[in-house]
Amino acid sequence: MRISQVRKFALLIVKSVLEDGRWTNKLIVPYLFELQDARDRRLLTELVYGTVKMRLHLDWVISKFLKGYSLDELTPWIRNILRISAYQILFMERIPDYAAVSQGVQLAKRFGHRGVAALVNSVLRRIAENRPEPRDPWVKHSHPKWLYLRLLELWGYEKTVEFMMHNNEPPHIYLRFNQLKTDIDSFLKMLEMRKARYRKLEFPSESFELIDPPQLIDLPEETYFVQDFASQLVAHFIAPEEGMTIYDLAAAPGGKATHLAELMQDNGTIIAVEIHLSRAKEMQRVVNLLGTNSVLPIVADSRQISFGRKADIVFMDVPCSGLGTLRRRPELRWRMTPQRIDELVEIQKDILENGSRFVRPNGLLVYTTCTIEPRENELQIQKFLEKHPEFEIEPPPAEFPTKFLRDKFLYVDGARFQCDYMFGVRLRKRG
Structure with a gap:
């Protein structure tokens, strides 16, 4: 039997993501272009995103039938052949079990040898016959245990499960x-x-x-x-006016900066700050492509940058844990850690402190994240306001839909609106 091109592509991508630290959204695009049939493109997308997301669940199931071996003892190729094949058996009803098993065996022969192909055949057949179901919710829904426990603390069981199920659906x-x-x-x-x-x-x-x-x-x-729907709301939450000067800190890849420019009819000045040269160059490419000439990318550290004049609006979509983007960024759940969140909270605080110095009297400071962690959101703002009484929370524009708000904060519920989670606040500097 010939190896399916889609499954071969899926293996190459999943192995690179789970073993080599690459990013799904960047890797998958050239492979999608090689597939002419829309059904094949959808299959590849589901196989890749689904396998990466459900890794913990899959590994639990596979390990029950690996007699005398652990997953870590297998080569990266065989480990991920088992994952991709098990995903088809457990989560893709339209694919017959025999097809998933057969293709897994053929891939094992191609990327291993006949002996290991026999092991793959045995494990996959037992999975198809038994279909065990994990009891632990974080394993069943394939999220790190530390994140599950944190969500329970914040939300309770029902909303935590809703969040995890949302993250496991295909992104819109x-x-x-x-x-x-x-x-x-x-x-x-x-x-x-x-x-x-x-x-x-x-x-x-x-x-x-x-x-x-x-x-x-x-x-x-x-x-x-x-651009994700939640991110598109941010420019309207800011509501810039023509002729304004805006400092956009941590601006790459440029989606929000160029959107602000479009809403201003490209009449104004937007200084778009990015710390990494490669990302700043990519942002310049986007600016040139879209014709948003009012956006001026520069390379600098937003924690230390200094400006010669103050701005009407200082906007910071700060580096964050990205826990609101797990549906769209499937590998992030396996890479984010509590320790990294601690580091990000300090980075956010430093950007807030530095950026706030460059808001003119009666000007606006806008802070946004794509995370659901309060330490990066409400609590970060609460601490800032305790230190800076010259700022106060301002309601959003009157025409901004209230369904995307919680009190005076921008709060986009990703599960409700089928997009990323998003947090934001407008802080007006007293004159």
């Missing part, structure tokens, strides 16, 4: 059309000419959900930007 794909390069009617025509399957969102008015990956629809690159 959103984009916004570039208001500097096209208009809504022209963009709709472009989508319809390409027979794209989409959903037009009520708010923001420039936002769409795409059913197929946007890389494959062949839209003119300058007419759109792929």
